[in-house]
Every structure is written in C-alpha cells, then in structure tokens.
Amino acid sequence: MKRIRGILIAWALLVLAASGVRAHADAALLMEEPYGTFGAINPTGHAAIYLNHICAETPTQLRPCRPGEFGVVISRYHKVGGYDWLAIPLVPYLYAVDHAEDVPATADPGLEAQLRDAYRRQHLLNIIPDAEADEDARKSPKGDWTQLIGASYDRKIYGFQVETTREADARFIAEFNDNRNVSHFNLFFHNCADFSKMLLNVYYPHSIHRNFFIDLGITTPKQVARSLTKYGRRHPELGFLTFVIPQVPGTIHRSHPINGVVESLVKSKKYVVPLFVLSPPLTAGMVVAYLADGRFKAPKDSPREILPGDIENLGRAQGVAVDLAKPSVQPASESEPQLHGEPVPSAPGGITVPYFGAAQ
Structure with missing residues (x-):
C-alpha cells in the first residue's frame, strides 16, 4: 500500500513539474558563506533572495514565471552597472550556465572564469562591458560582478524558505519594477543583508530586524537567517524549511564558515x-x-541537500512535504560516461556534463 501511495505521489509531482504549476509560491533567503581573502577578514558572507514564481525579463525588470522556469535570485551588489539590485535566473546564478544539464560535476578556477565570462558576454554585456584593452582583444573586467553568476563554485549556500502567495508576488513585481533602481550600497547600512531584510519585510512586515547587541547594529546575513527562522517557527502555517546547496567539488578553495x-x-x-x-x-x-x-548555527545537517545541477528539486518541488530519493550523480572522469549504452553528451567547450538519474 505504501509503495502504491509513493508511486501516486511521485506521479503527481512529475505532473506538477511538467506543467510548471505549483500549489504555492516560495521565498528563500540564501545565506552564503564567505570566500577568498576578503571573506577571511570579513566572515559575514553574502545574502540573496530566491523567488521561485518570479522571473527576470531583464536583470532589472521582473515578471511572473512561465511554465518550465525556475525563478530568480535577487540581491544588492557593490558597483555593478550603477544599479541597486539585479535579478539573475536561478541556474546561472548558481552555476553560470543557462541549463541544468550543462552544470559541470567538478570545477577549477579556469573553468569557473570561462563559464562566467561566457555568460556575461551572452547576457550581461550591456551592464558589465568588456574592460578597456587593445583594439583586437576583449578582456573580462574586474569587480564584484562575478558574484552575480556561478555562486556555487565559490561558496556553500544555506537556504531558509517560507511560503508566499501569487498575489504577494504580483505586488512585489509591481513595486520593484516601479521603484528607482540606483545604487546606494554601503557596507554598514545598505548592504546585501539590508536588502534581503527589506525584501522579506515586504512579504511579511516586521519579520526581519537588526540586532544591536550581537551585530553592533549592522545587518548581517546570519542575523537575517536567525530572524526568519524565529518568525517561521512562530508561524508554522508558512511551511518553514531549510536546505543546503554544497559548493561544487573541485580545486577551487573551499568557502569559510559564516559568522x-x-x-x-x-x-x-x-x-x-x-x-x-x-x-x-x-x-x-x-x-x-x-x-x-x-x-x-547554519543548518549543516538539513535533510534537503541540493546536488549540483539538481535544480528540479530546488526550483520546482520546494515546499512539497515529500522527500524523493536523491538523484545519482555521474562523476566526471577521463573515460566517457555511458547512459543506457549511449555516451552522455558534453557541453560546449569540452565541459563534462553530469547525469542526474531518476530517483532510486
């Protein structure tokens, strides 16, 4: 009986995923670990908001998602195109590629830079133009624009999710599309965590607040996560849950614990x-x-772990009170992997594409 019930539930989820219809909308705080030299000095990390029913017509214009789309990640950045916030589709935000099947199983700094610059040239050139160089050369610019895409190559990410409504999403889209989008980033009072706090308070007023004792009045990603966790526990009807998106394996330095x-x-x-x-x-x-x-503490032992490329689980099945088995990942190797006797295709540029099999 349990097996039949499980099959019926799995079939219902597949139908929902295929049609792009979900029972409700969701908003998730992405609390991202710090990395690199600056991350070692300032271990507060980065904060962004993932909305699975809102998508980006452009990086500065929002719209409702169409069937088959996974939503958008919105955050505030420092000196990127002169904008206060930018919106990037979920898959490129995490992996700097357009499609989940193109996510590499492992990455090194060279591949990370290649994927980021290729996505920038194809989608973000009007916001992030080439650096000034020789007439016959196009050079990737320096700056914080790299935080827009490929976040999972540099950081482990913790998600804190609550349910929203389509009506609230519609109000959010109208408000953000109408407001001026001009940068006023300030590390102490107008940082990425302040933006995430403001955005979540649009959905649930007074849910997120600063802590003047443990953060000296500075809004940090960890404080936003702490506030949202407390708010979610006080309001069980919001379906609060957590998930973890691990850093992509490879030779890139691992991110630091967030404080x-x-x-x-x-x-x-x-x-x-x-x-x-x-x-x-x-x-x-x-x-x-x-x-x-x-x-x-960050939810390191969260049962919901999103493997590289497993966007279906994050983008379409969020909030569903059913745990499907984790997909199997075909590790990258020098030998060509096989799928049902056929070679698994590779992405352009020789990037190995992992195969995410059906639930076991």
Missing part, C-alpha cells in the same frame, strides 16, 4: 586578544552578548 559581527570577534584570537588587552570589560560584555543571543 556575525561579535561572533567573528570573540571566536578569533587575532581579534579577541587585542580587544581584551585594550578593554577587558568591553570584551567580557561582547562574550556574554554572544553566548546569550548570538549562537546560531
């Missing part, structure tokens, strides 16, 4: 020792504040 402001100070010897020498009472107060209200 809040006071947490990063009290957990690091290079900060806490000098602070204690300068002001023992202040340091003790910071430690007490962190222990009292600052400990919030």
Whole structure:
C-alpha cells in the first residue's frame, strides 16, 4: 500500500513539474558563506533572495514565471552597472550556465572564469562591458560582478524558505519594477543583508530586524537567517524549511564558515586578544552578548541537500512535504560516461556534463 501511495505521489509531482504549476509560491533567503581573502577578514558572507514564481525579463525588470522556469535570485551588489539590485535566473546564478544539464560535476578556477565570462558576454554585456584593452582583444573586467553568476563554485549556500502567495508576488513585481533602481550600497547600512531584510519585510512586515547587541547594529546575513527562522517557527502555517546547496567539488578553495559581527570577534584570537588587552570589560560584555543571543548555527545537517545541477528539486518541488530519493550523480572522469549504452553528451567547450538519474 505504501509503495502504491509513493508511486501516486511521485506521479503527481512529475505532473506538477511538467506543467510548471505549483500549489504555492516560495521565498528563500540564501545565506552564503564567505570566500577568498576578503571573506577571511570579513566572515559575514553574502545574502540573496530566491523567488521561485518570479522571473527576470531583464536583470532589472521582473515578471511572473512561465511554465518550465525556475525563478530568480535577487540581491544588492557593490558597483555593478550603477544599479541597486539585479535579478539573475536561478541556474546561472548558481552555476553560470543557462541549463541544468550543462552544470559541470567538478570545477577549477579556469573553468569557473570561462563559464562566467561566457555568460556575461551572452547576457550581461550591456551592464558589465568588456574592460578597456587593445583594439583586437576583449578582456573580462574586474569587480564584484562575478558574484552575480556561478555562486556555487565559490561558496556553500544555506537556504531558509517560507511560503508566499501569487498575489504577494504580483505586488512585489509591481513595486520593484516601479521603484528607482540606483545604487546606494554601503557596507554598514545598505548592504546585501539590508536588502534581503527589506525584501522579506515586504512579504511579511516586521519579520526581519537588526540586532544591536550581537551585530553592533549592522545587518548581517546570519542575523537575517536567525530572524526568519524565529518568525517561521512562530508561524508554522508558512511551511518553514531549510536546505543546503554544497559548493561544487573541485580545486577551487573551499568557502569559510559564516559568522556575525561579535561572533567573528570573540571566536578569533587575532581579534579577541587585542580587544581584551585594550578593554577587558568591553570584551567580557561582547562574550556574554554572544553566548546569550548570538549562537546560531547554519543548518549543516538539513535533510534537503541540493546536488549540483539538481535544480528540479530546488526550483520546482520546494515546499512539497515529500522527500524523493536523491538523484545519482555521474562523476566526471577521463573515460566517457555511458547512459543506457549511449555516451552522455558534453557541453560546449569540452565541459563534462553530469547525469542526474531518476530517483532510486
């Protein structure tokens, strides 16, 4: 009986996925680990919002999703085209490719740069033009635009999701399309976490707030996640859940653990020792504040783990109270992988494409 019920549920999910129809809309905070040298100095990470019923007509113009589309990721960036926010479709945001079947099983810095620049040239050239170079050469520009696409090559990402409504999505689209979109990024008061806080408060007013004790009044991705988690638990009707999107395997350096402001100070010897020498009472107060209200762990053991390329699970089956088996990933190897006796096709440029098999 259970097997028959499982088959019926799986069939219903396949029908929903094929038709692009979902029972409700969802909004998810993406709390992203820091990486690189700057991430080691400032371990607060990055925040973005994923909306699975809203899509991007352009990076600055929103619209309802059409059947078969997976939604959009919106965030605030520093000095990218002069805009306050930009919207990128889910698949390129995570993997810098247009289609899930083109996601590589592993990546190195060279492949990451190649995929990002190819996507930029094809879709974002009017916002992120080539750097000035010789007349016969086109050079990829420097800057923070790289955070727009291919996030999963650099970071592990934690998702915190709540249900929304189509009516709320329609109001959101109208409001954001009508408002001025001019950059006023500020690391302390108008950063990516402030933008995520504002966006979530559009859906659920007063759900997200700053913490003046553990983050010294600065909005951080971890504080937004903490607020949304508390709000979701107080409102079980919102179907709050978490998921994890692992960093793509390969030779790219792994991202760092994400921390809040006071947490990063009290957990690091290079900060806490000098602070204690300068002001023992202040340091003790910071430690007490962190222990009292600052400990919030990322959902590392979340049962919902989104494997590279498994966009179907993230984009279409969110919020469904059924756990299908994880898809099997065909690892990249020097030998050509086989699928039912036939070679698995490769993406342009010789990129190995992983095969995500049916649920076992």
